[in-house]
Amino acid sequence: MVLNKANPLSLTGVVFDPNKVLDQLSDLHFSKVFGDSPTFKDFRVVYNSLCVTTKLCFLCFAVFPANEVIKKRLLVHWWIGEGFLNPPIDSKETVVEIADGVFEELTKKGCIEPVYKKRRSVVHSFKMHPLIRSAVIVIAKEVRFFDFDSKGNPTANFSWSHRACLMNGSSHLTLANRPDLDPEKLQIIFNVNEAYPDFSKVDWSRLRNVKVLYLGRWHSRANHHIEVDDIEFFKGMRYMRHLIFFSLRGISRIMELPDSLCKLSSLRILDLSACHNLETLPEKIGSLKMLTHLDMSECYLLEHMPKGIALLSELKVLKGFIICDHKNDSSCTLHDLSALKKLRKLTINTSREDFPREEELIVFQQFGSLRKLTIAWGGLYLPAIQPATSNTLKSRGGNQTQDNAAPGPATPTGIRNHIRKIPSRLPTFKRMTRTTTMNQEHFKELEKLDLQCYPQMTASSWLMPGKLKSLKKLYVRGGQLQSLGQVHENDKWTIRILRLKFLSELKMDWNELQVSFPDLIYLEKFRCPKLTFFPCDASGLWLKP
Template sequence: MLGEFIKYDPENKSGYEDLVLEVCGLQYRKQASGFAVVVPPLNAGSSVDDHPDEAEFESAYSKLSEEEQKRLCCFLLFPAEAEIKKREIIHCWIGMRFMDSMDAEHLLAKFVSVGLIERTFLYKKILNRYRMPISVRSCLLGRQTNPLAQIKNDGSWSILHHQKMGNLDETEPMRRSLLRRMTMVGSPPPDPSAISDGNTDPEALLNVSQTTLNAARFKTMSGMEKLRVVHLGRWHQDSKEYIVVEDIEAFKYLRNLSNVAFLSLEGVSGIVKLPESVYDLRLLKVLDLRACNNLETLPPGIKSLDLTILDLSGCYLLDHVPLGITSLTNLQQLKGFVINNDQLQQKPNGRTKRKTKEKGKRTAASSPCSFGELSKLEKLRKLTILTRKMNFPTPQDFETLCELENLSCLRITWVGNSTTEVPPDSDDLGMFPSSLEKLELQAAPNPIASRLLSLISQDTENCGLEKLYLRGGGLRELKHFFPQPTIVRLRYLPQLQINWDDFIKLFPNLKRLEVLGCPNLALFPCDENGIWENTQ
C-alpha cells in the first residue's frame, strides 16, 4: 500500500515514510559510530520503498570507494532478503582479506547510513543482524557499467569468484582489472573446471541450506584451491538445526585448501575431535566452531595456526582448551574458554566424574590451559568464559584480566548446581581492567554477582564500563551506585526485587534499559517490549 502511494505521489515520499514510522511507533536510531541514522525496516519482508529510483542507488553507491564496493558485494553471497548476523559478514570480510574486525563495524554503519543495507529490529530491540533490501540487491546485480555480480540460485550453495577481465579502460589502474561475479550452484557443487575456466578463481563457498555433507562434496570442494572463505556450517538464526557430516574422514580434503582464511563449522554435529587437517590451513584467521555439540577435544596442533578469532561458544562437551592456544599471539577474540573445577569435571547433564590418570603422558601443548596463561594473549579484545568454578574470578584471576590491557568485552557464564559451595566474601578481590567497555554476567550465583557489582561501583575513576548486562542467576538486589553504564539489560532474574525510584538513582547516566523475565521489578516505566529510553 505504501509503495502505491509513493508511486503516484513521489514528491511526498519522505512525508509518507515519516507518517508510517510515526504510526508504527518506531524511532530513528543512531549508530554507535556516529554515521547518520538508521531507519528500521517496517517488516521482515519489505522495505519502505520496494521500487527505488536507480539514480538513488547510484548516488549512494558512488559514495563508496572501490574497496568498499567489493565489501558490499559480499552480501550477495547470502540469499535475497536474508537476515545476516553481524559476525558472519565480518568474518567473511576478514576471510577475503578485506579488513579486520575493528574497522568492519564502522563500514557497516556507513552502509546503513547511505541506505544500502538495513539494521534489523525486533520491536524496539536492536539486533546484531543486517539485511540488504531486495531493491538494492537488484540494482547492484543489474548495473550495466560495472557488472559486479551475476546470480543463479537454487538455494543450496553459493560461490563467489573473481572474473579476470581485459583492460576495460587504458586510463584505469591495474587495480580495476578484477571485478566481482557471483554464481549460485546447486547440489552437488559443480566440478571446479566448470567454474574455473582459466579466467575465474572461486574464493568463497557458502552452504546456503544443505543439512548433510558427504565425502563427494568435500572432494569436489578440494579442487577449488583458491578458496579463502569456506562456510560449511549454519549461518542463519535457527539454532535447532544441525548439519550432519556423513564421514568425518572426508575432512582430510580440507588440507588442499591452503588459502582459506575463514572456516565455519557452526552447528556441524558428529565432530568429536577437531580433524588434524584443519591445522594444515596455515593462513586461517577465523575458526568458527560455535555450537559443535559433539566436540570434546581440540588437538594440540592448534598452536600451529595464526588465528585472530576462535569461537567455541556452545561446545558444552568441551572439557578444556589446550595450552597450545597461548601460542596464538595475534588472537583478538576468544569465545567459549572453559574453566573447570580443580577436583571435579562437571558435565552438562549435571553428573560429575573424578579425574582419572590418563594413559600415556600429555604433551605440554595438549595440557589444559589455565586462565592465568591467557595473559600471554596481549591483543585479546573480546573474551567469553564458561566456568564450572563457582568462586571465579579469584584475586589471581583479576590480575590476569588486568594484564589483558586491550580487553573491551567480557562475558562470564557460571555452570553449576545449587549445591555448589560459593566461598565467603572477600574485600580484596581486585578490579576489572580499565579498558573494559562491556560486561555480561550470566547465571551468576547471588554472592558472586553482588560481589562483582560492588567492585564495579567502587572503581569509579578507572572503569570505563558503558554496557552492563545481567542475565539469569540468583541476583536478589541492586544496592550499589553505578555512575558509568549508559545501557543496562536485565533478563531472567526472577529473584531480583527493586522499585523504579531506587533503581534510577543507582544509574544516573542511564540512557537505555531493557527488561525481560524479571517479575519483581516494581513501577518500571518500560513499554510493552520491556524498553525504557531516556528522552531528555
C-alpha cells in the same frame, strides 16, 4: 542521491499482481524492462557513487535472499577474508571502524536496511529490500562478482567470478573436477542453503587459493539444519595455506577436528559455534599463529581446552572458553590466557559456583586489553529451580510470555535451558571468598560485562562500582541474585546500558536504581517481578528522555 523504496510499484512498463507483489519484486532481474526503468537507473547512479571498497562489500549481499536478516559480524568476517577491509599501516582506524563506515554509507543511501532489536540504538543485523536485491543481482552478474541462474540464485560456477555458492540440491560439490573450471582460481566457497554438503569428490589439494570457506549456517534461525556424513575432507584442507575465514557454524556430526586444520597458516577467523557434537579440539591449535577470532560457543560437549590456545598471540576474540572444577594439567587455564595481550573479548563457561576465585581475580588484572567479558555458569545445583512439570517444560521451550509485573516461574528456569551445562566432577562447591583486597581494581578497562545464571544471592566483592570504573554495559540474565550490592555516595555505577532478565529474587525500586546508576540511559527488564515502580513500557524498556 538516496534510493526511494517507498513506491517500488512505479516501474514503467512492469505490471504487478498486488497479491504476489513481493514474489514479483524478487524476480525483477528477469524482466527486460527493469534494466531500462528509472528505478534501476537511479540505483546505478547510487552504486557508481560508492567507493571501490564499499561497492565490493555491497555486492556480497547478493547471495542472501531478500528481507533475510544478516548478522553484521558475518559480513565483516567475510570482508576481512576477501581482503576488502585493510586499514593503512600508518592509520589508527581499525577494521571494525572501516566496516561501520561501509554499513553507515549503505544505510544512508538506502541500499540496505538496519534491523533494530526493540529500541536499541546499536545495530547488529541488516536486510535488503527485494527491489534492491534484484538490482544488485544485475550488477553482480554484470561485473562478474557472482554467477546466478535464471531464478536469481547464486551458483557454483566460478569460471569468471572466482566465487562458488552451495545451494539446496547441489550436495555433491564436484566443482573441482569440472574440465571447464580451474580450481586454483577459486577464492570463495559460501554455503547459501545446502543442508547436506558432500565433499567426497573434491580434490582439496587444488583449492589452495581459497580465502573464505563458509560451510556452516548463516541464518539467525537455529532450526536451519546442516550436517555432514564424512569429515575426511578435513585432511585435504592442509593445502589451503591462504584460507583466512573458516566457518563450520551449526554443522552437526562433527565430533573432532584433525591436526591438519592446524596447518592453515593464514587462518585468522575460526567459527565453530553451535557445533553441538564437537567433543575435541586439536592439541596443536597453537600453530594457528595468525588467528584473531576463535568462537566455540554452544559447543556443549567440549570439556578440554588445549594448552595451545594460550599460544595464539594475535587472538582478540575468544568465545566458549571452559573453566571446570576437575584438575587437568594439560588443559589451558585462565592464567595461561593472560599471555594473550591482544585479547579484547572473552566468553567463559564454567561449572564452578565460586568462579572467579581471588587468585583468578588477580589474573584478570593482567588482561590489559580486555573490553568485553561474558561469564556463564552452568551445571550447578540451584535449589530455587522448581521440579519440571508439564507447565514448566512448556515454558522452557522458548514460547514464554512477557511478565514484568507478576511473578513468573522461579528463575533461572527461563534462561537455564539456554545456558550450556558443563559437566562437573565435584559434587560440592566452595563459596566465593570476601578476602579480596578491597582497593584492587581487577577490570580496569572493562566496558561490557554479561553475567548469565549468576549463582550467588549477593553481589561478590568484585561486582562493585569501584572495581569496574570503566564499565558502560551490564547484563545479568538468570540466577539467584537478590541485590546489586551497596553503593557509596562517592562510588556510583558508570553504567549507561543495563539489562536484567529472569531474576526472580532481585529486589530494587526505581528510586534506588536511579541513585545507584545516575548515568543510565537504557534499561531493559524481563521476568524480574520484584523490580517495582519501574517506568518501563509494555516490552520492559525504559529510555532516558
